Amino acid sequence: MPVTQTHCTACGRQLPTAIISNAGLLCNTCMGQGLFRKKIIITGITRMNQGNICVSGIDPDTWRFVRPLFPTGLNRDFTMESKTQVINHFNLVEIEFKRYRPENIYHTEDWIINENFAPRFVRHLTNEEIIRVLNKVSISDLNMAMQPQDKSLFIVKAQSITRIWDEQYEKFKVRMDFIDHAGNAHNSVPVTDLLTLAFVRYQKSIGNNNYPTELMNIFNNNPYRYIRIGLTRKFQDKYWKQVTALITIPDLFDGRSFSFYETKIGGQA
Numbered sequence: 001m002p003v004t005q006t007h008c009t010a011c012g013r014q015l016p017t018a019i020i021s022n023a024g025l026l027c028n029t030c031m032g033q034g035l036f037r038k039k040i041i042i043t044g045i046t047r048m049n050q051g052n053i054c055v056s057g058i059d060p061d062t063w064r065f066v067r068p069l070f071p072t073g074l075n076r077d078f079t080m081e082s083k084t085q086v087i088n089h090f091n092l093v094e095i096e097f098k099r100y101r102p103e104n105i106y107h108t109e110d111w112i113i114n115e116n117f118a119p120r121f122v123r124h125l126t127n128e129e130i131i132r133v134l135n136k137v138s139i140s141d142l143n144m145a146m147q148p149q150d151k152s153l154f155i156v157k158a159q160s161i162t163r164i165w166d167e168q169y170e171k172f173k174v175r176m177d178f179i180d181h182a183g184n185a186h187n188s189v190p191v192t193d194l195l196t197l198a199f200v201r202y203q204k205s206i207g208n209n210n211y212p213t214e215l216m217n218i219f220n221n222n223p224y225r226y227i228r229i230g231l232t233r234k235f236q237d238k239y240w241k242q243v244t245a246l247i248t249i250p251d252l253f254d255g256r257s258f259s260f261y262e263t264k265i266g267g268q269a
Ligand SMILES: [Zn+2]
Pocket: 008, 009, 010, 011, 012, 013, 026, 027, 028, 029, 030, 031
């Protein structure tokens, strides 16, 4: 399914001519500039391999998703400024970008960032602002939104989570079944959200095995319920769905961060 690019991916200005491409395009001005800083609304912090993490957010100038990358991979230190977790859900954070590096299928959100510029905390969004962001960027039908293959990050309006469970297979894993707002069932989707992983490990560490029911009750009874989905890179010929955040208003984790729970369990989720 062809996708037509009409606006610059970085600044949002209209391109002189529309171009058919799944990946976004830069205008001449943005293409010609060196390092530049941008404020991003953080929407996901997820677990990768070898202790690395993946961060993603939304550019409020263009309402496009952005995935900041270091060529060497991001570690947990990137999210912290001494003991404070700067990279946290719905924080507005300034990051210095080097260049846009999209893939042609799905992963069109990748930007190489300057590893010498520490992300600068601007502020945390108010609940009213978060609702506006969700209204602006959320989708209700994940299957349909994946069809053009021009995005790997989605905020999905959810009907309900129908099952949550954890398992120990190679490493600690959490999975869930959920139904999106359009009624599509998505089953056994792994959760890579660091916050949910750390929260579940903490619940188990205090002997609370009833956490799935409690979490589902809070989530399913909230009028604002969204599931952040990210697609993996191609693996065994597929781009796999992963749950990269659970979003409700007010926040179902009471605004706590993954580092809060990792400190409590004394290790990495
Ligand atoms: Zn531009």
